[in-house]
Amino acid sequence: MSNAFFTPDAVATTLERVRAATPLVHNITNIVAANSTANALLALGASPAMVDAEEEVEAFASQAAALVVNIGTITAPQAAAITRATKAAQRAGTPWILDPVAVGALAFRARIALDSLAHAPQAIRGNASEIIALAHLRDGHAEPPPSGRGVDSLKTAEQAVDAAGRLARSTGACVVVSGATDHITDGTRIATVANGHPMMTRVTALGCTATALAGACLAVEPDAMVACAHAMVLIGLAGERAAREAAGPGSLQVRLLDTLYQLDRDTVTQGARIAILAP
Helix, strand or coil: CCHHHCCHHHHHHHHHHHHHHCCEEEEECCCCCHHHHHHHHHHHCCEEECCCCCCCHHHHHHHCCEEEEECCCCCHHHHHHHHHHHHHHHHHCCCEEEECCCCCCCHHHHHHHHHHHHHCCCEEEEEHHHHHHHHHHHCCCCCCCCCEECCEECCCCHHHHHHHHHHHHHHCCEEEEECCCEEEECCCCEEEECCCCHHHHHCCCHHHHHHHHHHHHHHHCCCHHHHHHHHHHHHHHHHHHHHCCCCCHHHHHHHHHHHHHHCCHHHHHHHCCEEEECC
């Protein structure tokens, strides 16, 4: 993988490819995030579909350009739908990404997240505590470490890099750790993205939105590490630009949609802070 893929210019090219393709992104997500992620995908240029009925997901996941799975408000029927959808995506070669929301908090969601890893996700995105917990469980431990509080992380992204590398190597997926500086790894190399703004942590579902945008990028970029790094630039850059004029979290949420829509090659090439670290 050339380092040329981890440049502002490469991010701008992925943005243009999303807008040219308008990929259909199938979302099985949580009730808090559904509206936000659908609007963000539309603003970016993708086509969202929020389909989670067990009777429909197999056919839809097979036809979609990408699948996004988010376990934030998981229920038993949704868990069954996730199993069907991820199996169908694996059979059809549909790229899919897992957001293991609060995976370290409760046993039911931990089991769903672990079981889904058997169906070959191309990517996993979470905060530091979620990635540490999922890696710990994947390593064979019966209980996750006490490193989070629901969806809140008590660790920094830097503290989760080792766990992210282990998880990437054991699953074959790219792993994204969100934080003040995002870390993205394929188990060998690490990319960093320094875009974003602290006010983004005061708006619910922006992590879920980052996962959905990664799904849109996966639909047009076959290298999962590249796609995920580019998505983190796009959501981070939109957030920091939105924060310049926002009076608080409420107006930030609205302005972020506007800035996603307004992103263009010049904006991205001038503002993207993406780097690849030496192995």
